[in-house]
Amino acid sequence: xxxxxxxxxxxxxxxxxxxxxxxxxxxxFASSGNRMADHVVFVAFAGGVRQQESVLQRYLDxxxxxxxxxxxxxxxxxxxxxxxxxVYGTTNYVNGxxxxxxxxxxxxxxxxxxxxxxxxxxxxxxxxVNTLLTGxxxxxxxxxxxxxTPTIFExxxxxxxxxxxxxWFIGNGIGNSxxxxxxxxxxxxxxxxxxxxxxxxxxxxNSGDKHLKNAKVYHPEEELDPMYKMKYFLDNVxxxxxxxxxxxxxxxxxxxxxxxxxxxxxxxxxxxxIAFPPISDSGDLQTIGYACExxxxxxPTLTVIYLSNVDGCHGNFSSYxxxxxxxxxxxxxxxxxxxxxxxxxxxxTTMIVAPEHGRNDDPNGIKDANAFYGYDHSDSxxxxxxxxxxxxxxxxxxxxxxxNNKVGDIVNIxxxxxxxxxxKNDIVNTGLLASNQSFFDLI
Amino acid sequence: xxxxxxxxxxxxxxxxxxxxKEEPVYQLNQINSSSYNANKNKLKSTMQYISILYANLFQTxxxxxxLVEITNCIESIGDKEVAHEIVLSNFMNSxxxxxxxxxxxxxxxxxxxxxxxxxFYVRDISEAERKFFIDFFESNPxxxxxxxYMAFALSNEYQFY
Numbered sequence: 001x002x003x004x005x006x007x008x009x010x011x012x013x014x015x016x017x018x019x020x021x022x023x024x025x026x027x028x029f030a031s032s033g034n035r036m037a038d039h040v041v042f043v044a045f046a047g048g049v050r051q052q053e054s055v056l057q058r059y060l061d062x063x064x065x066x067x068x069x070x071x072x073x074x075x076x077x078x079x080x081x082x083x084x085x086x087v088y089g090t091t092n093y094v095n096g097x098x099x100x101x102x103x104x105x106x107x108x109x110x111x112x113x114x115x116x117x118x119x120x121x122x123x124x125x126x127x128x129v130n131t132l133l134t135g136x137x138x139x140x141x142x143x144x145x146x147x148x149t150p151t152i153f154e155x156x157x158x159x160x161x162x163x164x165x166x167x168w169f170i171g172n173g174i175g176n177s178x179x180x181x182x183x184x185x186x187x188x189x190x191x192x193x194x195x196x197x198x199x200x201x202x203x204x205x206n207s208g209d210k211h212l213k214n215a216k217v218y219h220p221e222e223e224l225d226p227m228y229k230m231k232y233f234l235d236n237v238x239x240x241x242x243x244x245x246x247x248x249x250x251x252x253x254x255x256x257x258x259x260x261x262x263x264x265x266x267x268x269x270x271x272x273x274i275a276f277p278p279i280s281d282s283g284d285l286q287t288i289g290y291a292c293e294x295x296x297x298x299x300p301t302l303t304v305i306y307l308s309n310v311d312g313c314h315g316n317f318s319s320y321x322x323x324x325x326x327x328x329x330x331x332x333x334x335x336x337x338x339x340x341x342x343x344x345x346x347x348x349t350t351m352i353v354a355p356e357h358g359r360n361d362d363p364n365g366i367k368d369a370n371a372f373y374g375y376d377h378s379d380s381x382x383x384x385x386x387x388x389x390x391x392x393x394x395x396x397x398x399x400x401x402x403x404n405n406k407v408g409d410i411v412n413i414x415x416x417x418x419x420x421x422x423x424k425n426d427i428v429n430t431g432l433l434a435s436n437q438s439f440f441d442l443i
Numbered sequence: 444x445x446x447x448x449x450x451x452x453x454x455x456x457x458x459x460x461x462x463x464k465e466e467p468v469y470q471l472n473q474i475n476s477s478s479y480n481a482n483k484n485k486l487k488s489t490m491q492y493i494s495i496l497y498a499n500l501f502q503t504x505x506x507x508x509x510l511v512e513i514t515n516c517i518e519s520i521g522d523k524e525v526a527h528e529i530v531l532s533n534f535m536n537s538x539x540x541x542x543x544x545x546x547x548x549x550x551x552x553x554x555x556x557x558x559x560x561x562x563f564y565v566r567d568i569s570e571a572e573r574k575f576f577i578d579f580f581e582s583n584p585x586x587x588x589x590x591x592y593m594a595f596a597l598s599n600e601y602q603f604y
């Protein structure tokens with residue numbers, strides 16, 4: 001009898017210890033690791049960047065057979081800029097003749113760890129960003145479909161219990177199915193763990209001015225409260241027989257904060273006080289400015305910023321060089337803004353910068369106004385990218401790999417973000433990643 | 444005698460056939476009534492939602508340019524509930540929006556809520572729904588017709604067809 005009682009108690013006790021419990025956030029267990037930083041900002045330096053004009057600093061020397069080499073990304077990379085045939089800057093006398101002044105006193109390369117030659121097996125825009133965000137190659141997935149495996153936003157929210165407004169995906173537009181990447185269709189994850197997507201140059205652009213700016217401001221208690229009570233009644237009746245709608249799980253308070261943010265941005269835009277970089281003459285740079293505002297307002301745990309102006313390289317190489325130079329300027333401004341304008345994130349944020357894929361070795365035959373050839377993305381040169389990491393606990397001034405020695409893969413980025421935010425073991429235990437290695441494992 | 448027989452036959456004939464009582468026939472009148480939830484099982488696309496909502500509120504069609512612009516605005520914000528609310532409240536700021544006045548609403552709450560269900564949900568109100576709204580309107584005298592329209596336009600049933 002005593003033995004039976006003992007076994008019963010042991011089983012109950014054991015079950016209590018081992019049984020997972022579901023927290024309100026939907027997570028099953030506490031995250032198992034320590035954070036290296038409380039915030040990650042990942043800049044998908046996207047649109048297809050050639051190693052030759054970025055890491056290898058060959059400017060026109062390689063691409064256009066014109067003997068002018070140099071570094072046009074001098075906030076991110078060490079190296080002197082080119083001195084001949086300058087087309088990438090702002091315009092003084094002729095198009096692009098004036099390089100944008102350097103933002104950072106120390107390059108990100110000096111401040112962080114730089115993987116110079118990384119593999120990216122997919123070379124399409126949507127597939128590339130999809131892989132960056134999911135840590136999985138989506139070989140069977142086309143455009144206009146949500147990711148099949150969870151995004152890093154969903155892992156973060158489900159495995160660590162983060163709120164919706166702590167995860168942001170900021171795109172420089174709504175093309176290329178980019179808005180679909182805020183969450184996946186995976187049955188264990190999905191909308192309720194998604195990120196808040198924002199394409200600010202659309203929201204706060206001409207269309208937004210016309211259709212969003214004059215939104216009524218309803219009183220929270222006197223108007224919104226009864227309005228929501230009626231809506232909840234209607235929704236409850238509907239749920240008894242109808243289908244549920246995807247919902248990323250912003251609480252009412254968070255929704256109010258987002259609406260307030262939208263209102264405030266229109267006002268700041270009118271007063272010219274958006275935190276744009278010193279030069280903000282492109283969609284990418286405008287996006288960076290609004291991303292700074294999101295960081296300042298919400299202090300997100302994870303922010304992914306998608307830039308893609310360099311995609312103009314297909315038919316306008318000069319424009320590609322300008323976009324590359326501006327993306328570097330934007331990244332410099334972003335890092336400077338985090339360190340100096342957002343005290344809660346200063347010294348407590350890791351920034352990762354990586355392209356979604358590269359570009360071809362050979363030109364496509366399309367000449368621009370400077371008689372420069374354009375480049376597509378389809379050959380093995382397009383599978384070459386870099387990865388830069390800077391932040392607390394990350395080795396400074398460390399470069400790994402070279403043109404003849406690839407180290408790392410694009411699928412290592414998702415576990416790297418998880419490791420920085422202290423849930424790498426949890427994400428690995430899901431068994432859903434293509435690689436369990438982070439970039440830290442490759443140092 | 445012969446005449447008498449004829450008379451008897453005539454009386455018998457009348458008795459047999461003239462008093463045949465017709466049986467009543469009961470029938471049901473046809474009433475047009477849409478089913479509960481009206482078999483809506485398809486989610487409206489953003490474009491469908493906006494064009495239907497606009498036509499509903501303004502009683503006129505939205506231009507194709509504006510439809511694309513508004514759709515882009517909604518696509519640019521991830522939380523669709525938030526995006527819809529901002530677009531809808533922008534509509535409500537227009538002078539052209541056609542909403543019954545609050546005094547008209549309060550003058551006949553039953554009629555107002557019946558018509559609102561038909562206008563937004565294309566179905567009849569159930570008695571349970573009627574009771575909720577009438578009680579709600581009576582206990583919340585400051586609820587306006589605009590707030591009711593906002594609630595219906597943002598509700599999940601309105602997203603389906």
